[in-house]
Amino acid sequence: GAGVSQSPSNKVTEKGKDVELRCDPISGHTALYWYRQSLGQGLEFLIYFQGNSAPDKSGLPSDRFSAERTGGSVSTLTIQRTQQEDSAVYLCASSLFAGTDTQYFGPGTRLTVL
Amino acid sequence: AQSVTQPDIHITVSEGASLELRCNYSYGATPYLFWYVQSPGQGLQLLLKYFSGDTLVQGIKGFEAEFKRSQSSFNLRKPSVHWSDAAEYFCAFTSSTDSWGKLQFGAGTQVVVTP
Numbered sequence: 001g002a003g004v005s006q007s008p009s010n011k012v013t014e015k016g017k018d019v020e021l022r023c024d025p026i027s028g029h030t031a032l033y034w035y036r037q038s039l040g041q042g043l044e045f046l047i048y049f050q051g052n053s054a055p056d057k058s059g060l061p062s063d064r065f066s067a068e069r070t071g072g073s074v075s076t077l078t079i080q081r082t083q084q085e086d087s088a089v090y091l092c093a094s095s096l097f098a099g100t101d102t103q104y105f106g107p108g109t110r111l112t113v114l
Numbered sequence: 115a116q117s118v119t120q121p122d123i124h125i126t127v128s129e130g131a132s133l134e135l136r137c138n139y140s141y142g143a144t145p146y147l148f149w150y151v152q153s154p155g156q157g158l159q160l161l162l163k164y165f166s167g168d169t170l171v172q173g174i175k176g177f178e179a180e181f182k183r184s185q186s187s188f189n190l191r192k193p194s195v196h197w198s199d200a201a202e203y204f205c206a207f208t209s210s211t212d213s214w215g216k217l218q219f220g221a222g223t224q225v226v227v228t229p
Contacts, residue, residue: 031215033216033217042219042220042221042222043206043217043219044219045216045217045218048215056216091157091158093158095215098214099210099214099215100146100163100165100215101215103215104160105150105157106157107155108157
């Protein structure tokens with residue numbers, strides 16, 4: 001079956017612009033996670049959803065970052081007023097339920113802020 | 115603080131040789147531990163996971179890992195490496211007391227396979 005998909009695969013933007021990153025989880029997966037992978041910080045958790053609710057937003061780096069999930073499916077991560085330090089690969093994962101169920105990762109969106 | 119540490123940033127191994135990647139964790143109770151692999155340009159793929167029970171865990175692609183509570187370790191092994199095993203490997207951790215399912219990753223170990 002289809003895996004986790006993310007779009008766009010690459011995004012180049014100018015400093016100060018807003019960007020939206022999209023994640024389509026595996027059908028039927030109730031939990032959805034966003035992570036960020038950067039050279040300086042490694043792989044770090046950003047936020048997760050159980051259904052449409054986000055019980056833990058503690059990993060969002062600043063209030064410029066927000067995420068939503070609608071219909072228990074697609075999720076969008078929005079970064080407002082992008083900064084160069086936001087350049088990273090943003091990874092999305094989904095699992096059947098939150099907890100110890102296997103998380104299946106998408107290929108990521110590479111964001112470059114000029 | 116709860117964390118996982120991968121002491122080796124980079125390992126070079128000959129094709130056919132054995133491979134062992136180290137992972138140490140810091141947590142008061144029994145952690146839930148994972149090994150993921152990331153090939154160039156690819157997302158993360160789960161190799162294996164440990165929750166409880168048998169301390170030797172078998173995974174995909176011929177990998178296994180052993181949980182040693184006394185050493186706070188969860189090392190990944192493969193008896194004979196193939197060129198296709200060249201990738202970056204991440205140890206990860208979650209716990210039932212933390213945000214449920216939130217993975218905390220080690221810094222990763224880059225594996226290079228030479229002919």
